[in-house]
Amino acid sequence: MVKKLIAGNWKMNGSLAANEALLAELLQGLGQPGCDVAVAVPAVYVGQVQALLQGSAIALAAQDVSAHDGGAYTGEVSAPMLRDFAVRYALVGHSERRQYHGETDALVATKAQKALAAGITPIVCVGETLAEREAGQTEAVVKRQLAAVIHAVGACVTEIVVAYEPVWAIGTGKTASPEQAQAVHAVLRAQLAAASTQAAKVPVLYGGSMNAGNAEQLLAQPDIDGGLIGGASLKAQDFLKIIAAAA
Numbered sequence: 001m002v003k004k005l006i007a008g009n010w011k012m013n014g015s016l017a018a019n020e021a022l023l024a025e026l027l028q029g030l031g032q033p034g035c036d037v038a039v040a041v042p043a044v045y046v047g048q049v050q051a052l053l054q055g056s057a058i059a060l061a062a063q064d065v066s067a068h069d070g071g072a073y074t075g076e077v078s079a080p081m082l083r084d085f086a087v088r089y090a091l092v093g094h095s096e097r098r099q100y101h102g103e104t105d106a107l108v109a110t111k112a113q114k115a116l117a118a119g120i121t122p123i124v125c126v127g128e129t130l131a132e133r134e135a136g137q138t139e140a141v142v143k144r145q146l147a148a149v150i151h152a153v154g155a156c157v158t159e160i161v162v163a164y165e166p167v168w169a170i171g172t173g174k175t176a177s178p179e180q181a182q183a184v185h186a187v188l189r190a191q192l193a194a195a196s197t198q199a200a201k202v203p204v205l206y207g208g209s210m211n212a213g214n215a216e217q218l219l220a221q222p223d224i225d226g227g228l229i230g231g232a233s234l235k236a237q238d239f240l241k242i243i244a245a246a247a
């Protein structure tokens with residue numbers, strides 16, 4: 001069985017003061033978690049949060065990573081730069097990046113490669129829009145998104161994390177039902193298994209309005225190995241309850 005991973009995605013939220021208060025409350029309530037825990041913070045706060053998490057059970061994650069190693073790419077942050085701050089995971093291909101920044105499957109695959117090359121675990125986000133779901137394209141969309149990454153990383157597929165985040169469930173309060181989520185997770189698991197005999201150890205997380213009230217049921221599904229949590233990760237007590245549900 002895969003050790004569960006609960007990752008918070010703060011998105012573009014926080015401040016020096018708010019981050020410090022949130023992490024203090026989290027660390028106070030955390031104890032020895034029965035699962036892996038991470039927080040994905042805005043790039044500008046990576047240094048601050050690294051210092052605050054030193055020696056703790058919470059790993060540091062970035063929300064994105066450049067597809068380039070360095071050079072004339074204004075505004076970008078490279079994987080080696082993130083690694084300098086002990087960043088352990090990086091989200092790649094979050095739907096908000098695909099949607100608002102035009103990120104393609106090919107770009108996301110390159111980002112996953114760059115993360116891996118720097119010793120950072122990419123959390124590869126896939127998910128269909130409402131229109132795609134209603135058109136019966138869910139399976140085709142998530143498989144296409146994951147296939148690009150599998151093809152690019154080759155044998156390193158065992159080193160990635162996958163997050164299924166139906167776009168219609170993100171920030172909407174509309175969670176996929178445990179059965180809906182499990183059905184897609186099973187598809188992703190089969191795709192990973194076809195790529196590697198070791199694929200059973202690749203955690204497949206669910207994200208999209210996961211909260212303290214619905215986490216336990218979602219996490220009880222056989223192919224849901226954790227969560228990627230937006231809104232509820234900004235409230236320490238809610239995030240702690242989700243972590244407890246995964247343990």
Ligand SMILES: O=C(CO)COP(=O)(O)O
Pocket residue numbers: 009094165169170171172173207208209210228229230231232
């Ligand atoms: O996008 C998400 C995590 O990456 C999910 O966000 P919410 O939990 O706010 O729906």
